Amino acid sequence: MRVLADWVGHVPPIEGEGGESRSVAVVGAGITGLVAAYELRRRGVNVTLYEASGHAGGAIRTTHADGFLAEHGPNSFVTSGPVEALIEQLDLTNDVVEAVPGANRRYVVRDGRLLPFPLTPGAMLGTPLLSLKAKLRVLLEPLVRTRTQDSDESIASFVRRRLGREVLDYAVDPFISGIFAGDPETLSMAHAFPRVAELERQYGSLSKGLMAQRRQQPGAGDRATDGNTGHLMSSPPARARLISFVDGMQTLTDALEASLAGTLRLGCPVRLVHRQDARWVVDAGQDGASRSRLVDAVVMATPAHVLAAMELPAAMRRFSAPIERVEYPPVSTLTLGFLRADVQHPLDGFGVLIPATERRTLLGALFSSSLFPGRAPDDCVTITCFVGGARQAERAREDTDLLVERVLLDLRQLLGVQGEPVFAKHVYWSRAIPQYTVGYQAVKDAADATEQQNPGLYLAGNYRNGVSVGDCIASGQQVAERVAAYLARAGS
Structure with missing residues (x-):
């Protein structure tokens, strides 16, 4: 490992709430990293945001x-x-x-025809998308015995068991392609759609669970689903909206980038991160022009596979293998x-x-x-x-x-x-959407263990807490809160 010289940036530090300067490096300027850096800067933290490519925003362009x-x-x-x-x-x-x-109208192809996907129980009973046999199978779902095994289960296995093969083929498989570009035979129900899996665990039936939730939360049936992930919003506003911007999605990331003027380093890949005493050294830059910076915390907001290409100390590599293998x-x-x-x-x-x-x-x-x-x-x-x-x-x-x-x-x-x-x-x-495959708990456990063994290091991104834009924004906000709490504890 190279010997690193500590380098403190010449940008005037931003004072923290307690009157002392705290510094954080955020690695990766996709939507998660942009939001994390933005939220930290709002809290008075001195942030440096590193991005290997020549533009911010990740896949949002x-x-x-x-x-x-x-x-x-x-x-x-x-x-x-x-x-x-x-x-x-x-x-x-x-x-x-x-x-x-x-916009709520979605079409699904069956036998070469575009058929509206049924969005209500009445529409489901009348849709030509499913055969009469498949509809009867859905109506019998409350009678299906609850799975007693604790092992992870694929989406395909879960749906075949509770709703039948035809529902898998024509109602679930196409949406899995739309959300994850994935294969329901390999994706984990518990990790890709945890709330659906929880319905069976808690109520013994999807139908019973949905009815119970509607009784507990009037109007819940009108909630919008995410245009990118299909997940129900956990804490929706009075009316969740499916939106974009007049000039497209990049409006959001451009605004975040503008708010971070002076903190963003484009074309500046991070090659090495290691702990020095109670702080972190970040070595970043192009060949021949790399510099080292000493910071109090590091947020890794990169795709999972980027970790595999970095020079990391043994303490970070010890648990990271499952993360680096995410598909x-x-x-x-x-x-x-x-x-x-x-x-x-x-x-x-x-x-x-x-x-x-x-x-x-x-x-x-x-x-x-x-x-x-x-x-x-x-x-x-x-x-x-x-x-x-x-x-x-x-x-x-x-x-x-x-x-x-x-x-x-x-x-x-x-x-x-x-x-x-x-x-x-x-x-x-070349690498689009992370796949929450069967056994994905190992990835989450590895992320947790890496953070626990490396105080001040945080992992965030769509491989950890959901793949939609909304999920990534929430991930950036949440990791900023965690970092701010860590800095407050370290400064006390």
Whole structure:
């Protein structure tokens, strides 16, 4: 290990609440790291935010071209109380756009047809998406015996056991692709959807649990679900909203970046973190220009796999192996613009999800220009398509021309698309969304143990507390609270 010289930055320190300067390094300027740094700075902490790439925001990036708006990553998110407060603090209230009322309509493909996903018990009984046999199987769910084993269970096993194979294929599998780009056979129910697993544990039945919750919390059935994760909000505001911004999702990360002027170091990868007495040394920078900084705490807000590429002391490596092995399948995002006259489908909803059993190239597609204004010229529409994931990783890696050809075949057959796209934007994510696979408790235990054995070190990000934008914002806020409490204890 290299001998490090302590280096204290020349930016004037920000005084803490107790009148003394405290410093924190946040590594990774995705949405979690940006929020963590923002919240710490609001508390008077001297923050340095390191980002290896040349831009902040992680997967949240927006492109504007030829009158079209293309999102490279998340297209929307659901608000919560803390999220609404953050938007107000950043003075973004007037930039928010709320999804149209029809955004609750999701389509699922069965036998080549787009069918609305049933959102109410009555709609479920009448939907052609499920056979009569499958509907009867759902009605019998309260009679299914509760699983007594304590071992982790896959989503697929859980759904087959409680609701049957057809519900797995046509109601659950497509949503798993839309949320995680994952495989329900390998993802853990307890970790990907802990609240659903808890319903069985607490009430012995999903149906009984949902009815009990509705009785306890009037109006809960009207709560919105997250446009990125499908999780019910744990503490929703009076009316949770599915939102974006007039100029796209990057508005949020740009505002956070602007609020952190003087603290953000772009193109500055962190190579080494190690403990020195009661503080931490962070070695960061490009080859030949790296510098070391002594700080009181470190927040690692990077993807899990980034830890594997860093030089870390044995005390940090001791427990980190399960974290470094978290899977991130590749995903390609294709934003395609068409003349409105060349698309037969009305695109009247959030989008379409495609079950694996349909054997299509597409995982799903969002009707982006139907959700929010300003996503396409007046005579055009925008459709955002997703390819790859755990289902067909090799497809995500294909070149743009071949991907467009494959996706167009699906869009022509499913949406009645005619003619060629007048706009195309292809973004490839070699590692997209962390997979909460069976046995994921080992990852969470490893993160807990790493923090416990390394006081002042904190791990945060979408591999730990949820993959949606809302989850990541909450993760950044929560880790900032934990760090602030640690600094207060250390200073007392």
